[in-house]
Amino acid sequence: MPGAPEYTPYSIYMLEPHAEYATAENGHIPIEAIAERVYGKPYNSLRGCQRDDEHIPNDSVKLYELTSEGDYEEALDQFDEARVYLGWDSGLGEVVYKTGMTELDYWLSIRVADENTPATVEANPPDTQDLENTVFESRFFADRAFSPSLNLILADLIRRSELPRGNYLFRHWW
Incomplete structure (x- = not known):
């Protein structure tokens, strides 16, 4: 049809936090199983998603766009940045950062x-507390205290050739 707009097709991959539900037939990618195999530590994609959008409601879907060169490079730059955001310190009246390590290094510690x-730290430490090398009493509290951005983890897994380049849809519920 002349004059019709042209659209660029691109793939959207479904991320599944539960590996047992991801099959070749349903096309879901078991993101937590891949991340655990690559990093040697369980990764909570829900917490990572909430880090990207803290106000995300129940039964939501979040799209991670990593198809364009710009979005992908920006995510990798953030992933490789040697500075971790620790939060707003109301006592100091300023934002606090941990420098000298990436989000991944911080999380793996x-x-x-x-x-x-x-355990070396309380279950609910203040946002601005430096948690490098801390030990939590359970994985729940460790995940809640700090999980890297899912957007940044996806970019790193693409760079490592663990995931194909594209856009990723993460549906979560609780």
Whole structure:
């Protein structure tokens, strides 16, 4: 049809936090299983998604656009940035950053207590507390305290050739 607008087709991949529900037939990507295999630590994609959009409501869908070169490069730049946002310190009246390490390094330093390692931090530390190398009593509290942005993790997994380049849809519920 002459004069009709042209559209650029692109793929949207479905991210599934529960590996047992991801199959070749339904086309879902088991994001937490891939991230755990790559980083050697369980990754909570829900917490990472909430880090990207803290006001995301129940039964929501979030689209991560990593098709364009600009969006992908911007996410990688943020991923590689050696500065971690710790939050607003009302006592100081300014934003607090941890410098010298990336979000990934910071997240990988946070651990969960076991029979050999006792917890070193309270379940709900203040937002601005530096959590490097801390040990939480459970994974729930560790995830809630700090999980890297899902957008940045996706960009890194694409760079590592673990995921194809494209846009990712993450549907979460609780």
